[in-house]
Amino acid sequence: LTLQILSSKFLSETMLSRALTAKPRKSPKNEDHDPLQGYTTSSFNDYEDCIVGFMQDLPLVRCGHDRKCLGCGEGLSHLTLRGVLRGSVGVIGESRLGMTEKVVLLGGRVCAVKRFRKVSSGSREFGKRIEHLAKVSEKSEYLVPVIAYLYAKRIKFVLSDYYPMGSLADLLAGARKHGHTALDWNQRLTIVVHIARAIAFIHEQYPPYDKKMQMNVHGSIRVCHVMVNIDFSACLSDYGFTQLAEPVEIPNTLQMMRSPCWQQTTPYSAELSQKSDIYNFGVILLDVLAGPKGLRMTEGTKEEKEGLKSEGGSEFFEFAVKEGKERRQVSRVLDIAFACTSAKPEARPPIEEIYCYLLEIL
Numbered sequence: 001l002t003l004q005i006l007s008s009k010f011l012s013e014t015m016l017s018r019a020l021t022a023k024p025r026k027s028p029k030n031e032d033h034d035p036l037q038g039y040t041t042s043s044f045n046d047y048e049d050c051i052v053g054f055m056q057d058l059p060l061v062r063c064g065h066d067r068k069c070l071g072c073g074e075g076l077s078h079l080t081l082r083g084v085l086r087g088s089v090g091v092i093g094e095s096r097l098g099m100t101e102k103v104v105l106l107g108g109r110v111c112a113v114k115r116f117r118k119v120s121s122g123s124r125e126f127g128k129r130i131e132h133l134a135k136v137s138e139k140s141e142y143l144v145p146v147i148a149y150l151y152a153k154r155i156k157f158v159l160s161d162y163y164p165m166g167s168l169a170d171l172l173a174g175a176r177k178h179g180h181t182a183l184d185w186n187q188r189l190t191i192v193v194h195i196a197r198a199i200a201f202i203h204e205q206y207p208p209y210d211k212k213m214q215m216n217v218h219g220s221i222r223v224c225h226v227m228v229n230i231d232f233s234a235c236l237s238d239y240g241f242t243q244l245a246e247p248v249e250i251p252n253t254l255q256m257m258r259s260p261c262w263q264q265t266t267p268y269s270a271e272l273s274q275k276s277d278i279y280n281f282g283v284i285l286l287d288v289l290a291g292p293k294g295l296r297m298t299e300g301t302k303e304e305k306e307g308l309k310s311e312g313g314s315e316f317f318e319f320a321v322k323e324g325k326e327r328r329q330v331s332r333v334l335d336i337a338f339a340c341t342s343a344k345p346e347a348r349p350p351i352e353e354i355y356c357y358l359l360e361i362l
Helices: 001-021 044-052 080-087 123-137 168-177 183-202 253-257 272-292 292-299 302-311 325-340 351-361
Strands: 088-094 098-104 111-117 146-151 156-161 226-228 233-238
Touching: 001 272, 044 111, 080 088, 080 098, 111 183, 168 226, 168 272, 183 226, 183 233, 183 272, 183 325, 272 292, 272 325, 292 302, 292 325, 302 325, 325 351
Parallel strands: none
Antiparallel strands: 088 098, 098 111, 111 156, 146 156, 226 233
């Protein structure tokens, strides 16, 4: 009971810290530059002078209807580039595809902005793709909707809702850093089921190709793209973003390594296919079940996996597993994880089968 109280207290403190803070960035003009790395990162704040100084203040293009923030009642009808730049609080995630920042708008509304590093398509094509992705995302409560976007010569980004709890990567990494378990099994299982539902919705999109995009594939399922609500429901973000921008090879700077999204050692698949989505879902399951020990099992032999299952694997999981129903649930989810991460794509089960199996486990 004492451990449960301490764990709950830690999670509450993590939630509060996540909701009120973001990772600040030094300006490139003042930041210590490592010549061996040859690369530094910076937030929107560092770009305001060089961007707004050379272009007019551009309005954002809204996607769908202008939903007002429940907390402050603020809409986005008058949102502009300058408003986003000046509202930047700090970087909350980085990857080869782009940088994500927390932005507090003038009326108090909090949003997340994903700024892409390299976009090869023109403004018209980019806009069509964004609006189509936004239209699909809006139909599922398990996908993070795109609210607005901007395409300018020096900057391209999309605006979406901000989740105070952060991503699943934030919760897991923060707890592991302090030797705690932030989520109990029921919370983890709920998040896993919601991720599966989001993937199932994407994979059933028809027609599969539209606006020169493959609409029935997510393309970048990662633990850092699983956004968690305060009730521990989950939504999947970055749907289709790999088809909007190109990844950029970046040296392993200290700033990038600090980001939960920056996981070079995590064995995700970069292919744009449904089988790749399934594989990455399996990687998330292993991460949720056992953290680094679980991720290493993607390279495990068939004998090692069978041995782990036959022995019960009590020490394998990063949380205490109760005997009875909970142990059976954990064991069955582990079976799904191993099936999803099969080296042979044809051996990986379809998401519809996985989702139905998870519903039976609940």
